[in-house]
Amino acid sequence: MNRTGGNLYHNSTAQWLAYIALFGLLAIIPVVGAEPFQLRTFAGYAVFAMLAVSVSMVWGFGGILSLGQGIPYGLAAYCMGATMQMQFQTPDEPIPSFMLTNELEELPGVWKPFWHTHIGLILALGVPTLIMTVFGILMFQARLAGAFVAIMTLAMLNAFYSMAQDLQPFTAGFNGISPPNAFKAFGVEVDPYSPMMYWLALGVLAVVTFASKYMLQSKFGTIVQASRDDAERVRFLGYSVAYYQVVVFVFGGLIASLAGIVWVMIQQYVSPTALETPFSIYMVVWAAVGGRHSLFGAIVAAIVLNYLQTELADISETWQKAWLLILGGIFVAVVLLLPRGLAGAFEYLIGWIPFGGRSAKPAARPEAG
């Protein structure tokens, strides 16, 4: 099996068809009938899938093991929480109730921009992007790689977690912010239990997936993957590896930010849990189980694993507690037995189907016969 050509898995048409089938299937869930609360849960899975795509881009393709994807996710979530909270406040009652309990007498300056929904949304994407850019430049200019990046991102995540906890008058600390009303834009209220919310979440997932897929097939994507293989060689071809790493790191951060925004629309709630270490590690586990070199695998794994978790939790509390053990077991099994994840296993199996067509990348075309 040492030929990349001749495997249906690498056929570009087949790949696009698979993605269209997946999203088509997910899109008809509200039509075939699902309870509103189920729809809301499923919309949440779309958010987890976005996070898995984010990890897949940064780690799987960029070779940057970030344990801090919760940073852009959490920051965007807080910005969105503030935006939705301020949609509820009025000029007569400008101060959110949790601030009053913290004895603030005036709306803090950092909260003022969130009066305007559009500025709030811009900040929800802009703040994480700015922070990830600065953080990325610092790390990749210094040529940090591997475990050092993992440790740095983790430390950074913890710093933000502590800030969210400690800056109680601004963040409501451990309780978190729970905007009373659903998000409203252009005069439309997005009910978290509605098909509209579900389709919106799925739509954002589709957009980030296709944008990522497109990027991977561009020359940019090839250079990023080449840097993962051998950063030095890429440097000696005249590319600034740090620049490419920053761009892919920020791009992954942007996906996680979108996930954070959508998550708060669904939950009407944001708390420091968004910035907890285990959550950022789960994202990596989902991507690893699905196959970190496959966006499709990452999406499917994120949905299936979270579906399993929800279902088991419904059975009994014991199963809920056992979940972490099960997830850990699955992770270890995949790492040991299927280093390229479920997608890698699938690639291998499908390679046995005789197929002589064109490959996904022009480069992988079977050359001789």
Place this chain on the structure above:
Amino acid sequence: MGIILELKDLTKAYDTYAVVDHLNLQVNEGELRCLIGPNGAGKTTTMDLITGRQKTTGGQVIFDGRNITGLKEHMIVRRGIGRKFQVPAVFKDLTVRENLEVAFNRNPDPFANMLMMFRRTDKARFDEIVDLIGLGERLGERAGYLSHGETQWLEIGMVLTQNPRLLLMDEPTAGMTEQETHKTSQIFNRLRGSHTLVVVEHDMTFVREIADVISVLHMGKLLAQGTMAEVENDPKVREVYLGAEGISDAT
């Protein structure tokens, strides 16, 4: 023909021990220079200093009349210096074709490259290089599946794809069979004239087949320089490099 590369008092020291010691060297445009010397003589370090992979302790690297000492690697590459590593470095997860496409660096900007869907290389040049390195049948193969010799040729091809004015080749025939070495010397002879090459080699048969001028390095210093015959008969070279046995046995 002008001087394309000049090393002035180039020095690299660890603590007080200089591995490259006030090295002065000049390479003319279009020349094929061989750099030889015993293990640890400082050949790879010299290449590292030229290409910015290591920081110099002292001295200057002048390329094409400009001082490039201390520039970042990718900036030096963009000035026109290509480098093949001693341990062959290719992208194992990418196909041979993709390796060459990445090497074709028309625009190093990431955002410009996001818009490059059809990763076209300069077709005529691409075909010429593929023909030169003889990997036409293997373009769709993952580079990780290539034999050792093929990997070396692929890396040479990648460096050529950059179309550099100066090519630095660190032990291009290391680990090659006799036939493979012969094929490599044919490649180099075809490059002669149109490219400036500095080749580090231990294989004297190979050096004999390709070299115009040979520079002998010993303990970070230039020990001798000249044609094969001149270097072979130099008593200093005989002494440090080969004992009394003569240069041609040293492989």
